[in-house]
Amino acid sequence: MIYDFCIIGGGIVGLATAMEILKRQPGASLVILEKENVLARHQTGHNSGVIHAGIYYAPGSLKADLCKRGAEATKQFCREHGIKFEVCGKVLVASNALEVQRMEALYQRSQQNGLKVERLDAEQLRQREPNIVGLGGLFLDATGIVDYREVCETMARVIRRDGGEICLSQTVTAIQESADSVTVSSHGGSWRAKKLVVCAGLQSDRLAVMAGVQIEHQIIPFRGEYFRLPAAKNNLVNHLIYPIPDPELPFLGVHLTRMIDGSVTVGPNAVLGLGRENYRKFSINWRDVTQYASFPGFWKTLWQNLGSGTSEMKNSLFKSGYLEQCRKYCPSLEVTDLLPYEAGIRAQAVMRDGSLVHDFLFAQTPRMLHVCNAPSPAATSAIPIGSMIADRIFQAG
Numbered sequence: 001m002i003y004d005f006c007i008i009g010g011g012i013v014g015l016a017t018a019m020e021i022l023k024r025q026p027g028a029s030l031v032i033l034e035k036e037n038v039l040a041r042h043q044t045g046h047n048s049g050v051i052h053a054g055i056y057y058a059p060g061s062l063k064a065d066l067c068k069r070g071a072e073a074t075k076q077f078c079r080e081h082g083i084k085f086e087v088c089g090k091v092l093v094a095s096n097a098l099e100v101q102r103m104e105a106l107y108q109r110s111q112q113n114g115l116k117v118e119r120l121d122a123e124q125l126r127q128r129e130p131n132i133v134g135l136g137g138l139f140l141d142a143t144g145i146v147d148y149r150e151v152c153e154t155m156a157r158v159i160r161r162d163g164g165e166i167c168l169s170q171t172v173t174a175i176q177e178s179a180d181s182v183t184v185s186s187h188g189g190s191w192r193a194k195k196l197v198v199c200a201g202l203q204s205d206r207l208a209v210m211a212g213v214q215i216e217h218q219i220i221p222f223r224g225e226y227f228r229l230p231a232a233k234n235n236l237v238n239h240l241i242y243p244i245p246d247p248e249l250p251f252l253g254v255h256l257t258r259m260i261d262g263s264v265t266v267g268p269n270a271v272l273g274l275g276r277e278n279y280r281k282f283s284i285n286w287r288d289v290t291q292y293a294s295f296p297g298f299w300k301t302l303w304q305n306l307g308s309g310t311s312e313m314k315n316s317l318f319k320s321g322y323l324e325q326c327r328k329y330c331p332s333l334e335v336t337d338l339l340p341y342e343a344g345i346r347a348q349a350v351m352r353d354g355s356l357v358h359d360f361l362f363a364q365t366p367r368m369l370h371v372c373n374a375p376s377p378a379a380t381s382a383i384p385i386g387s388m389i390a391d392r393i394f395q396a397g
């Protein structure tokens with residue numbers, strides 16, 4: 001049989017894309033191939049669970065637009081399907097004069113992005129968050145929290161209801177495009193489809209190369225290490241607490257995140273990973289390390305980010321350093337409050353010149369679309385991303 005559509009990757013981007021395709025073309029035959037035995041096993045299932053409002057992104061950019069629309073669409077999807085979510089709001093805290101300056105720039109950006117943001121002075125900050133200190137802050141009431149694994153399980157139910165198939169434990173090992181179809185193979189079988197969409201996150205560059213697509217980047221894994229607070233401290237904060245980020249870095253800084261199950265996590269940091277899917281600290285995948293070590297872009301980015309990279313590494317090795325990043329705004333935290341919690345791993349696309357790709361990156365051929373970079377907040381933005389991907393494949397005819 002020839003499927004109308006095949007999608008590789010059962011993370012939130014692949015699932016949102018499948019849902020949108022079946023909505024636009026009811027009755028289409030569609031199959032999702034996922035290598036793990038559960039959906040959302042990688043980035044989607046290891047994130048902070050935040051429905052971002054979109055304060056960070058350049059006004060008018062694709063990221064800003066997708067995030068704003070995605071936050072609304074995610075909340076609406078949760079309402080329609082009875083998924084628990086909470087709009088708990090978020091406070092960004094400025095701890096020194098430089099961060100006050102950056103906070104002001106962020107406030108201007110939020111206004112251009114049409115977001116409702118309240119400026120807080122030190123006293124207003126203390127009233128809103130008695131356990132947090134800072135020179136000032138920004139309060140965004142639209143930020144929410146959700147369990148993205150639950151969102152994915154629900155998306156999978158919608159896809160199956162609409163006639164889509166989901167095949168788990170199928171690692172794609174070969175992709176061949178011909179004039180009228182694409183053949184995708186795993187050790188368990190092969191599938192032919194008129195169109196293929198690849199949403200493979202941490203493995204996306206390998207699948208592009210496997211399909212014969214020319215790419216100029218490579219995925220470098222960055223670990224996002226978390227801790228969990230003891231249950232007795234679950235009410236330490238009323239909102240999500242973030243530092244003011246360094247605009248030069250793609251990561252948001254270690255934050256306190258209220259999770260939808262009532263717990264509070266601390267993190268994530270951003271340290272070079274020793275494997276794309278190696279979640280345990282110091283666990284190494286030599287193939288992954290050898291591959292990025294032989295990529296010129298890796299050494300260039302390492303050199304360009306030596307200062308921040310070294311301090312992230314130091315804080316990863318020494319809990320006291322990690323703690324200092326949070327004590328800056330939450331001084332009552334002690335090292336014994338940092339309990340173990342599973343890390344996440346980001347798929348960061350890096351170009352040959354060492355530049356980090358901050359935006360979406362796609363590669364398209366007549367019958368394939370590869371999502372080469374779907375950076376944070378792609379979980380928040382997944383529904384409009386799915387719609388944007390569907391536009392591209394339907395336009396391609």
Ligand SMILES: Cc1cc2nc3c(=O)[nH]c(=O)nc-3n(C[C@H](O)[C@H](O)[C@H](O)COP(=O)(O)OP(=O)(O)OC[C@H]3O[C@@H](n4cnc5c(N)ncnc54)[C@H](O)[C@@H]3O)c2cc1C
Nearest residue numbers: 009011013035043044047048050172201224344377378380
């Ligand atoms: C630590 C961390 C915190 C984050 N926090 C947030 C947040 O709070 N809010 C937010 O909006 N975003 C957040 N993000 C970003 C967001 O989670 C990701 O951008 C998003 O989940 C990407 O989804 P994806 O479907 O592209 O990738 P993934 O979820 O990684 O899915 C890719 C899938 O492809 C499968 N696959 C790979 N290779 C093959 C193969 N050969 N054959 C078959 N299947 C294959 C994988 O098994 C995987 O299931 C965070 C990310 C990280 C890492």
